[in-house]
Amino acid sequence: MxxxxxxxxxxxxxxxxxxxxxxxxxxxxxxxxxxxxxxxxxxxxxxxxxxxxxxxxFSLMAIPAFLLGGALMSRGGISERLIAFANALVGRFSGGLAISNVLSAVMFGGISGSAVADTSAIGGTFIPAMKKAGFPAAYSVGITAASSPISPLIPPSIAWIVYAYITDQSVMRLFLAGVVPGMLWAAALIFAAWLVARRNSYPVQPAAGASELWRTFVIALPALAMPFLLIGGILSAMFTVTEASVILVVYALLVSGLVYRELSWRILWESITSAVRLTAAVMLILAGxxxxxxxxxxxxxxxxxxxxxxxx
Structure with a gap:
């Protein structure tokens, strides 16, 4: 009773x-x-x-650091470089902007680990660009909504950290377990985006030359190297997942401030307040x-x- x-x-x-x-x-x-x-x-x-x-x-301490790192990349110019490289790589195909949207979600997800950060950074850039290029609004929003949840699958992932804490599992094993499903999800979305765009004769971007592709790759290289730095350091036992989250923040500060030179006190303050709000929401749900x-x-x-x- x-x-x-x-x-x-x-x-x-x-x-x-x-x-x-x-x-x-x-x-x-x-x-x-x-x-x-x-x-x-x-x-x-x-x-x-x-x-x-x-x-x-202690393991939950990684959450605010990963969120702060994602916010810094979203506002500090890193996400724009990743998107530019993805556009140069696949923009020539049918639905190229949509395919670039998915690839950007994969690359950004391997850095921020947050679907919220991914959606705010990529959606704010891609949805207006796709609508301006002639793609329907529903198609633009749909591909963004479908690709953003890839971020919690691609390591490092805040969702895996929370799940590991609740179920007392290995965070590193969960990180590795998310790679294949995340890539399969991305491949399925790329095929669907290409098929829908081809059937509806959506606009195609001009093909980027080899020099343009190389230029965007070199510019995005500091951002592309970040996931390999984090995962490689964790696998080699150089640092733990929690320490990796702090390294992500320091790396994002250095790349945004010294390499891309887009970091300002206003951007830093906005990133910190955004990370604090999201951390509070996650922690309150865990407490409840x-x-x-x-x-x-x-x-x-x-x-x-x-x-x-x-x-x-």
């Missing part, structure tokens, strides 16, 4: 809050607190303890999930549902 009552209160309050437009993290915490008071046998003091425990992990999981364990929900499933 406790399980039925607590589960109903827990899920009901969360669903009600989400329908009202309450942020997800606050909805989860509100539902968990309502379930604690509805049960009566749990001490409400456990709530702040579990909320803190959900964020108290910790309390949510504890409440389910308190009423033995996993064992009860497991026994019910086994009985069938």
């Amino acid at each position: 406790d399980l039925l009552m607590v589960s109903s209160v827990l899920i009901g309050v969360i669903a009600f809050c989400i329908i009202l437009g309450v942020p997800l993290a606050v909805s989860i915490v509100a539902g968990s607190l309502a379930a604690i008071f509805a049960h009566g046998g749990a001490n409400p003091v456990i709530a702040p303890q579990r909320l803190f425990a959900g964020m108290d992990s 999930a910790s309390l949510f999981a504890w409440m389910l364990a308190w009423v033995h929900a996993p064992e009860t549902f497991g026994a019910w499933i086994r009985s069938w």
